[in-house]
Amino acid sequence: MLAVLEPWWGGFKGADGARERALLLPRLYFQHFTDTSSLVERPDGSLAAFLVGFLSQTDQATAYLHFVGVDPALHGQGVARSLYEWFFGRASELGARRVECVTSPGNTASRAFHDRLGFTTSPVLPDYDGPGLDRVAFTRELDDSG
């Protein structure tokens, strides 16, 4: 997964962005959040897409989508929507009633995608993840369709 972060994000935010993304995926996600995360592989075993998510321990009505990526060769075919719908179902089963996630304000693909999936978007939150690391936050209630 670390190997695809640069090409799949198209060099977004340069070397700093690549470092930021790599630090978002320490091994603990693949040890402690496997029931709410998913990998999609092609028949030859190469990575096609991934989603890393979990349930909040602090607020059990909230599920959090930590990271998602789809191979650019597969964009626009509903792969991320399918992964999100799977996660919505999984989060509902586990008792969550809403899903939250964040992205960089300049990630226009992510913003458009979350908008299409029915998330509401916050204003830009300056320094949300540290100095210079602004974010926008997305929220979506899990209703009967989720």
Ligand SMILES: CC(C)(COP(=O)(O)OP(=O)(O)OC[C@H]1O[C@@H](n2cnc3c(N)ncnc32)[C@H](O)[C@@H]1OP(=O)(O)O)[C@@H](O)C(=O)NCCC(=O)NCCS
């Ligand atoms: C954002 C991302 C996950 C979308 O994946 P995808 O598989 O192409 O998305 P889908 O095909 O499931 O699209 C679902 C909906 O979002 C819309 N959408 C997706 N990408 C879009 C874009 N770049 N611009 C406008 N709309 C977009 C689709 O048109 C579709 O709408 P519809 O179902 O109502 O027709 C993908 O572009 C990606 O991996 N980007 C790089 C990584 C990233 O930024 N991850 C998110 C932040 S952590």
